[in-house]
Every structure is written in structure tokens, then in C-alpha cells.
Amino acid sequence: MTRCLSLTAALCLLGSVAPAAPAGKFLFVNLKPYANQKRADNFGSGREGNDLKALREGGFTADGVSFKIGEGVVHLGSKLLGTEKPNKVEGIKVGQSGVKVHILHATGYGNGQTIGEEGKEGDPLFVADGTKIAEYKVRYDDGSTASIPVVYGQDVRDWWFTEKSKGVTRGKVAWQGDNELAKELRSRLRLYLTSWTNPHPEKRIASIDYVKVQEDSPATPFCVAITLEAKS
DSSP: OOOOHHHHHHHHHHHHOOOOOTSSSEEEEOGGGOOEETTTTTTTTTOOOOOTSSSEEEEEEETTTTEOSEEEEEEOOOTTSSSSSSSSEEEEEEOOSSSEEEEEEEEEBOOOSSSSSOOOTOTTOOOOOOOEEEEEEEEEEOOOOEEEEEEEEETBSEEETTOOOOOOSSSSEEEEEOHHHHHHOOOOOEEEEEEOOOOOOOOOOEEEEEEETTTTOOOOOEEEEEEOOOOO
């Protein structure tokens, strides 16, 4: 007997559609009050066409994790951006407990001076692998804290990439897309997934601070979405 698959199931088997995450398993952190960069606006130096419009607003699933994509992202600064963006955004309200924290994020700059090349020490836009560029400081209701590090080459890389670009060793590539400027310069875009196991799942997370740890670094980290995974 021939079995008929639904269109969604068929596309999943072909790799065109990510399988839906279990309902009720994930709790979305609302980043809207803290967002300081619209996806539809130009990132970085502000050159026309360098946006994140290709990532659609609404539900998004990566590696079985559900996220809610909003109109904007939380963008940290850099010496390249002057005072346009802050070096930290504190008090992102959570008010939930969870066994894991999942983060969809990336950074601007890091590859080096030449688009498509890995760059080298001394290039104005280069960030060495193993460099901690930011952290998410988790604050629990009881006043204790924990840190989710963001290390270049392990968790994220420059959101611009080419076929010559390296991957990450701890995180995962969660999304790939395009914008007009990247296409013009023969590059593409990607975002990364960090999944952090909470060492204190019994405690409620009151808030999260997003902090750049090297103020003189050219890296400009940005967070697109945060999801807590509830106890099963």
C-alpha cells in the first residue's frame, strides 16, 4: 500500500522545511523593549542594502528549537560604530525557569579586512578565534548569577560569510540568507544557535544582561532571539 505524505511532511524529508518544535516546550523572551536595531534597517556602517530583512518576523525553528523573531534585534557597539550602539544592555526581563537557554545571534565584523578571507592579526576588522567578545549574564531571583560566554570561532562568527569561511566549533549555524550588499560583494549571511544548559534549572531567571567584554574590539555582537526550554 502506498502511503501519502502531507506537503509539510514531504518538504521536511527533502530538507526544505524545519520540523515544528513541540508545543508548550519553549518560552520566548520578549526582546522588543530592548531592541535597538531594526532588521529592515542597515547594519554596521550603514551602507545601503546591509539589512536582515530576509529573516522573516514570526515563528522560526532551528535544530528543533522554536524562536520568535521580532521587528528588531539587540545590538552591541564597537569602536567602529562610535557611540551609536551601547556596550551593554542590562535587565532583559525573563521571569521564568528553564533547563536550557537557547540564543539566536551573530556578530558584525571579525573576518578581517577583505571580504571572503579569514584575515590575519593586525587587520582592522579581524577577531582571533578563541576571543571572548561578549557574555549573557544570567541573574536569578535569589541574586546569584551565571555567565553564557560568546567566544568568536566557537559560538559565533561574522554574520557575513563565503564558501571559504570557517564554521563554529561549539554553536551551530541556525540560518543562512542574503541581503543586497552581501550579494553585491559575493557573500551571504548566517546566524548561529547557542544552547546553554542551565546549572540551576530549579531557580527562576529574573533577567539577562547582554554585555560586550572587550570595548576596543571591532566585533559588534547582536542578539536576534532568546528562548527558554521548559522542564519536560
